Amino acid sequence: DEWAAAKTLVKPPDQLELTEAELKEEFTRILTANNPHAPQNIVRYSFKERAYKPVSYVDQMAIHFSLNGNMILKDSDEGRRQSIRLSTAAEKAPVETSAVTSEEAEIKDEESTRDTQAAGEEEAEGSGTAEVSEAAEAEEPPLPRVKEQKLANQFNFTERASRTLNNPVRYNQVLINPASVSQWEIYDAYVEELQKMERSKEKEKPRAQTAKREEEKKKGRKLTSLESQSDDITKISKAAKIMERMVNQNTFDDIAQDFKYFEDAADEYRDHQGTLLPLWKFQYDKTKKLAVTAISWNPKYKDLFAVGYGSYDFMKQGQGMLLLYTMKNPSFPEYVFSSDSGIMCLDFHNDHPYLVAVGFYDGNVAIYNLKKATSQPSYKSSAKSGKHTEPVWQVKWQKDDMDNHLNFFSVSSDGRIVSWTLVKNELVHTDVIKLSVEGTTMEGPEGLQLQTFGCGTSFDFHKKIDYLFLVGTEEGKIYKCSKCYSSQFLDVFEAHHMAVDSVSWNPYHLKVFISCSSDWTVKIWDHTIKTPMFIYDLNSAVGDVAWAPYSSTVFAAVTTDGKAHVFDLSINKYEAICTQLVVANKKNKITHIQFNPVYPVVIIGDERGHVTSLKLSPNLRRMPK
Amino acid sequence: AEVEETLKRIQAHRGVIATVVINAEGIPIRTTLDNSTTVQYAGLLHQLTMTARSTVRDIDPQNDLTFLRVRTKKHEIMVAPDKEYLLIVIQNPCE
Numbered sequence: 001d002e003w004a005a006a007k008t009l010v011k012p013p014d015q016l017e018l019t020e021a022e023l024k025e026e027f028t029r030i031l032t033a034n035n036p037h038a039p040q041n042i043v044r045y046s047f048k049e050r051a052y053k054p055v056s057y058v059d060q061m062a063i064h065f066s067l068n069g070n071m072i073l074k075d076s077d078e079g080r081r082q083s084i085r086l087s088t089a090a091e092k093a094p095v096e097t098s099a100v101t102s103e104e105a106e107i108k109d110e111e112s113t114r115d116t117q118a119a120g121e122e123e124a125e126g127s128g129t130a131e132v133s134e135a136a137e138a139e140e141p142p143l144p145r146v147k148e149q150k151l152a153n154q155f156n157f158t159e160r161a162s163r164t165l166n167n168p169v170r171y172n173q174v175l176i177n178p179a180s181v182s183q184w185e186i187y188d189a190y191v192e193e194l195q196k197m198e199r200s201k202e203k204e205k206p207r208a209q210t211a212k213r214e215e216e217k218k219k220g221r222k223l224t225s226l227e228s229q230s231d232d233i234t235k236i237s238k239a240a241k242i243m244e245r246m247v248n249q250n251t252f253d254d255i256a257q258d259f260k261y262f263e264d265a266a267d268e269y270r271d272h273q274g275t276l277l278p279l280w281k282f283q284y285d286k287t288k289k290l291a292v293t294a295i296s297w298n299p300k301y302k303d304l305f306a307v308g309y310g311s312y313d314f315m316k317q318g319q320g321m322l323l324l325y326t327m328k329n330p331s332f333p334e335y336v337f338s339s340d341s342g343i344m345c346l347d348f349h350n351d352h353p354y355l356v357a358v359g360f361y362d363g364n365v366a367i368y369n370l371k372k373a374t375s376q377p378s379y380k381s382s383a384k385s386g387k388h389t390e391p392v393w394q395v396k397w398q399k400d401d402m403d404n405h406l407n408f409f410s411v412s413s414d415g416r417i418v419s420w421t422l423v424k425n426e427l428v429h430t431d432v433i434k435l436s437v438e439g440t441t442m443e444g445p446e447g448l449q450l451q452t453f454g455c456g457t458s459f460d461f462h463k464k465i466d467y468l469f470l471v472g473t474e475e476g477k478i479y480k481c482s483k484c485y486s487s488q489f490l491d492v493f494e495a496h497h498m499a500v501d502s503v504s505w506n507p508y509h510l511k512v513f514i515s516c517s518s519d520w521t522v523k524i525w526d527h528t529i530k531t532p533m534f535i536y537d538l539n540s541a542v543g544d545v546a547w548a549p550y551s552s553t554v555f556a557a558v559t560t561d562g563k564a565h566v567f568d569l570s571i572n573k574y575e576a577i578c579t580q581l582v583v584a585n586k587k588n589k590i591t592h593i594q595f596n597p598v599y600p601v602v603i604i605g606d607e608r609g610h611v612t613s614l615k616l617s618p619n620l621r622r623m624p625k
Numbered sequence: 626a627e628v629e630e631t632l633k634r635i636q637a638h639r640g641v642i643a644t645v646v647i648n649a650e651g652i653p654i655r656t657t658l659d660n661s662t663t664v665q666y667a668g669l670l671h672q673l674t675m676t677a678r679s680t681v682r683d684i685d686p687q688n689d690l691t692f693l694r695v696r697t698k699k700h701e702i703m704v705a706p707d708k709e710y711l712l713i714v715i716q717n718p719c720e
Contacts, residue, residue: 184682236646239705239712240631242692244638246703250718251639332634 274619292605300353310342359392386429388412472500508552
């Protein structure tokens with residue numbers, strides 16, 4: 001009952017005295033989730049709005065108790081690492097025990113044993129026996145490998161770097177001045193190299209040839225010593241030659257222009273007539289007293305021509321000269337050769353354009369070689385080698401004979417046509433034919449039969465038929481002969497009343513030939529017909545006649561009164577289409593004319609030693625259709 | 626020598642004012658002008674010839690300069706280059 005009695009209220013002394021009304025007042029108590037300690041009106045300054053703003057939500061969480069734990073999730077990275085570490089720690093225990101048993105504390109051995117163990121374990125795995133310890137150890141081989149992957153974090157990562165001294169990069173270059181090396185210097189260097197190689201190759205050749213080489217070297221040495229002895233200025237010869245030609249071109253500029261470009265426009269109105277435009281005049285002071293006796297163009301160099309000087313006068317016989325001029329240099333000849341006797345005729349070899357065959361007044365013949373620097377002929381005939389007894393009027397080269405020897409023919413007033421062959425550096429002669437005049441055998445003293453010979457003055461060989469040739473004589477007859485028959489003629493033409501100065505086959509019409517004579521006439525023949533086809537009377541002795549190389553119907557003739565006549569049979573059969581006085585002085589006789597094979601130029605030689613070149617106007621150059 | 630003859634002929638030709646021969650370094654060897662003019666011509670034309678030759682050979686190394694002509698109002702200067710020498714002729718082309 002004490003307990004029941006205890007129900008009476010025990011009042012503390014400081015209990016609040018309240019009235020009954022106040023005692024019955026109800027007080028509601030709500031249980032909310034709000035944190036009564038959390039502030040309800042936090043105001044923050046907002047820089048954006050530059051004003052204080054109330055924070056709408058206040059964190060209501062009240063932390064009563066916090067304890068930082070160190071438990072990690074088993075499957076997380078950290079958890080796995082820790083479990084591995086724990087297991088290796090457990091593995092170390094048995095290894096260490098084995099090491100203890102072996103009593104070898106070196107690390108290497110531990111590792112080797114570990115490796116052997118691992119190898120053994122692998123084999124064990126392979127065999128299939130699995131014990132718990134082995135299984136646990138079997139995990140070792142993969143584990144150490146994984147263990148090798150070292151983590152780099154703040155706690156177990158160290159970087160050890162050292163700064164090396166790097167030397168600055170140095171360029172080992174050769175800098176050249178680019179302006180000084182050009183394409184051609186490189187080319188020159190290559191060419192030099194090539195030459196050196198070739199020389200070394202030559203040296204390698206067998207010694208059988210060294211004898212020859214030594215000779216050549218000696219010759220070379222001699223030449224070089226000569227060169228060094230002579231004046232240094234000779235090295236400039238080539239440049240000087242070009243310069244001379246250029247200077248001449250400047251002086252004769254208008255003539256050069258005419259030669260190249262001038263075409264006479266008046267020819268259209270001249271009704272088939274043409275003119276000859278005078279171009280250069282070639283003269284040399286040493287030939288002033290000599291007459292031009294022969295002209296010929298070089299077959300290879302179309303601007304080079306040879307002029308032979310001599311004299312037609314029986315009484316005045318002097319020296320002779322052979323000059324070669326080029327149209328590029330009208331003031332001075334390229335080559336000068338002098339001889340004792342007057343030159344009467346000359347001919348260039350077709351295949352060897354540096355060989356000139358020359359016939360002299362005294363009956364000799366000679367061959368000049370232009371490649372050699374001497375002014376004397378390379379080969380010359382003499383009295384004992386069968387020279388003619390009379391002046392040689394014409395020489396002509398023939399094809400090489402069967403032994404490949406050069407040979408040429410000559411005709412002379414002594415009635416012999418002789419073939420000269422160059423055999424082993426000597427001229428050997430062979431009489432081809434003797435021009436015997438029919439019916440003139442005379443009774444000489446002691447009953448000898450003397451045969452007088454005709455005097456041959458000109459001849460020409462057929463272009464296609466090799467053995468056929470024509471000979472013109474002083475009596476005015478033309479003989480058609482063959483190389484094969486030495487005593488008989490194939491035919492005789494009673495051509496002229498006086499000496500036949502020139503005969504020439506037509507270059508295109510193989511049956512036609514032309515002849516001219518001092519009896520003032522020019523006659524055109526067909527060699528199968530005895531009488532001439534055309535006869536032209538030119539009022540003065542005709543010195544020379546020549547066919548044009550570009551047309552079968554054009555020919556030119558020169559007369560002693562200084563006129564040149566050009567005929568074109570396709571235009572006018574009876575008259576010349578051009579008659580022009582070529583030489584100034586009436587006393588000067590023209591002796592020869594030649595057409596240039598390429599350019600429309602003729603050269604005319606006269607008795608005073610002058611050679612004039614003339615350009616043919618377009619009317620004269622008509623090509624036949 | 627023959628070359629001497631040629632040079633004499635060139636000098637005696639109509640319209641030729643002067644002839645100068647210079648060697649590979651540009652030093653005049655033989656001249657018909659007075660010294661100062663010769664030296665001037667030699668130096669300037671030597672340079673011009675070298676440039677001209679360089680141009681020609683740069684375009685085609687197998688080619689080479691054979692002759693050079695400079696035509697001026699008053700006269701014509703002709704240069705013939707050689708391996709070691711240079712021949713210069715000044716001519717008045719009579720027009």
